[in-house]
Amino acid sequence: MDSAYFTKTDHETFTSQPTRDIQPVYDKFYELHRSVYRRIRDHNYDLHPHWNKAALISQHSASCSNEIAGLSLPYLRSREQGALVERLMGRDTVGVSDNPEAYRHPVIELRITPEHFAVELIMSPLSWWDQRNFIGKLAIDRHRDTLRGIIQNNVDGDYRFGFWDGVELSDMHLTCRQLLRGNILDEWMSTFADGQDWLRIGVWYEPEASQLSTDNILNEIVGRVIALYQLYTFMLWTSNNNFQSFYRKMNGFGGRDAHV
Numbered sequence: 471m472d473s474a475y476f477t478k479t480d481h482e483t484f485t486s487q488p489t490r491d492i493q494p495v496y497d498k499f500y501e502l503h504r505s506v507y508r509r510i511r512d513h514n515y516d517l518h519p520h521w522n523k524a525a526l527i528s529q530h531s532a533s534c535s536n537e538i539a540g541l542s543l544p545y546l547r548s549r550e551q552g553a554l555v556e557r558l559m560g561r562d563t564v565g566v567s568d569n570p571e572a573y574r575h576p577v578i579e580l581r582i583t584p585e586h587f588a589v590e591l592i593m594s595p596l597s598w599w600d601q602r603n604f605i606g607k608l609a610i611d612r613h614r615d616t617l618r619g620i621i622q623n624n625v626d627g628d629y630r631f632g633f634w635d636g637v638e639l640s641d642m643h644l645t646c647r648q649l650l651r652g653n654i655l656d657e658w659m660s661t662f663a664d665g666q667d668w669l670r671i672g673v674w675y676e677p678e679a680s681q682l683s684t685d686n687i688l689n690e691i692v693g694r695v696i697a698l699y700q701l702y703t704f705m706l707w708t709s710n711n712n713f714q715s716f717y718r719k720m721n722g723f724g725g726r727d728a729h730v
Contacts, residue, residue, distance in 0.1 A: 472680075472683035472684055472685045472686065473683065473684050474677070474678035474679075474682060474683060474684070475498065475502070475682055475683065475684045475687040476495070476498065476582060476587060476677070476678075476682065477677075477678065478677045478678055480494070480495045480498065480582070480677075481582065481583070481584050481585070481587075481677040482584060483495050484539040484540045484541075484582070484583060484584050485539070485584050486539075492541070495541065495582065496527060496541060499527050499541055499543060499580075499582065500526075500527060502580075502687065502688070502691070503519070503526070503527065503543055503580075505688050506580075506688065506691055506692055506695065507519060507545075509688070509692045510545065510692075510695065513696065515699055516547065516548065516703075517545040517546065517547075517578065517695075517699065517702075518545065518546060518547065518548050518549070519543070519544070519545060520543075520544055520546075520572050521549040521552065521570065521572060522572070525572070526543065527541050527542070527543050528541065528542060529541060529542070530542065530573070531579065531581060531637055532544060532572075532573050532577045532579055532592040532593075532594045532597075533579070533581070533590070533592055533594070533635060533636060533637050533668065533670065534635050534636050534637060535635075538581075538583065538637050539583060539584060539637075540581060540582050540583035540584070540637060541581070541582050542579050542580065542581040542582075543579065543580040543581070544572060544573075544577035544578070544579045545577060545578045545579075545695070546572060546575045546576065546577045546578070547575055547576075547706065549570060551708075552570035552571075552572070552574075552575055553570045555570075555574070555575065555599055555600075555707060556570050556571070556574060558599060559574065559598070559599045561574075571596070573594055573596050573597070574596045574597055574599075575597050575600065576591065576592065576593045576597050576600050576702060576705060576706055577591075577592055578590070578591050578592075578695055578698050578699065578702060579591075579592055579672075580691065581637065583637050583638070585638060585676075585677075586638065586639070586674040586675060586676065586677075587674075587675045587677070587679070587682060588637075588639075588672055588673065588674045588675070589672050589673050589691060589694040589695065589698070590670050590671065590672025590673075590698075591670065591671050591672060591698040591701055591702055591705075592668065592669070592670045592672075593668070593669040593670070593705065594635075594668050595664075595665050595666055595667065595668065598664050598665040599707055599714075600705060600706055600707045601662075601664035601665065601667075601669065602664045602714060602717040603705070603706070603707040603711070603712065603713050603714060603717065604669075604704075604705040604713075605659075605662065605664055605717050605720070606713030606714060606715070606716035606717030606718075606720065607704075607705075607711075607713040607716065608659055609713070609716045609717075609719075609720055610713075610716065614655075614656065616704070617655070617701075617704060618650065618655060620700050620701055620704060621646050621649060621650060621655075621701075622650055624697045624700045624701070625646050625671070625697050625698075625701070626646070627645050627646060627647045628645075628673050629645065629646045629671055629672060629673055629697075630643045630644070630645060630646075630671070630672060630673070630674065631643060631644050631645070631646060631649050631658075631670070631671045632644065632670060633658075633661075633662060633667040633668055633669055633670075634668060634670070635668045639674045644658070646671070664717075671698070671701060672694075672698070673694055
C-alpha cells in the first residue's frame with residue numbers, strides 16, 4: 471500500500487498541542503499547491519490562489535469566521551475581479567482595489583484538520599453578491615435543469631451538500647445522490663438565505679485515506695477541483711453570468727441592499 475501524503479501525525483499536529491511545529495505540514499501543503507496550481511493553469515481555469523501571498527495557506531477558512539485548528543488553501547477569482555465585485559457590493563472605500571477580501575467571494579478550498587482532509591466549494595454569507603446571483607439564476611427553469619445536470623454528470627456520491635458553517639462535516643447535509651431525488655434540490659434551495667447561510671459542496675477524507683496516497687493525491691485533488699469548477703462557474707457572478715436583476719425581482723427591491 472502506498473504511503474499517505476498527509477500522515478495521521480500531520481493531522482494530529484492541529485490537535486490541542488499548540489507547541490507542535492506546523493511548518494512540516496505547511497511545507498507539504500505548499501508543495502501540493504504548486505502541483506495542483508500547475509494543473510489548474512494547464513486547464514486554463516480562471517482560479518487564483520489567495521491574493522495576499524502571506525495568506526496563501528493559513529489558519530483561516532471560508533467555512534467559518536474563526537481561526538481554525540488546521541490549514542486551508544483557497545482558489546478563487548482574480549484580484550481585479552475581486553475588487554470589481556466588492557465595489558458592486560458597496561465597498562466603495564478608498565483602497566478597495568488594493569485590499570479586496572478573499573472570503574467575500576466563492577472559493578474552492580483545500581483544508582487539513584485533525585479529523586479530515588476536505589476539498590470544498592464554499593460560498594460564505596460574506597459572498598452574498600454571488601449568493602444572490604446564484605439564487606437569481608435558479609429562478610429560471612432551464613438553469614435549474616442545468617444545475618441538476620452538472621451535479622448528475624460531474625459530482626459523484628462522495629460529495630456532501632448543505633448550508634452549515636464550521637470546518638467539520640455536519641450531520642445536516644445531503645449526498646449529491648440524495649439531492650437529485652425528486653424535488654429535493656429545489657426544496658433545499660428554497661430555504662437558502664443569502665447573506666446568512668453558508669453554501670458548500672465537497673468531499674471529506676479520513677486521515678490516510680487510500681485516495682490520498684503520495685502517488686495518487688495530485689490526481690485525486692485535481693479531479694475534485696475540476697468537478698467543483700463546473701459548479702463554481704455556474705454560480706459565480708461575472709458580467710456574462712449576471713442574474714442580479716432576477717434576484718431583485720424575486721425579492722421586490724431594485725436598489726442596492728448591501729451587507730457591507
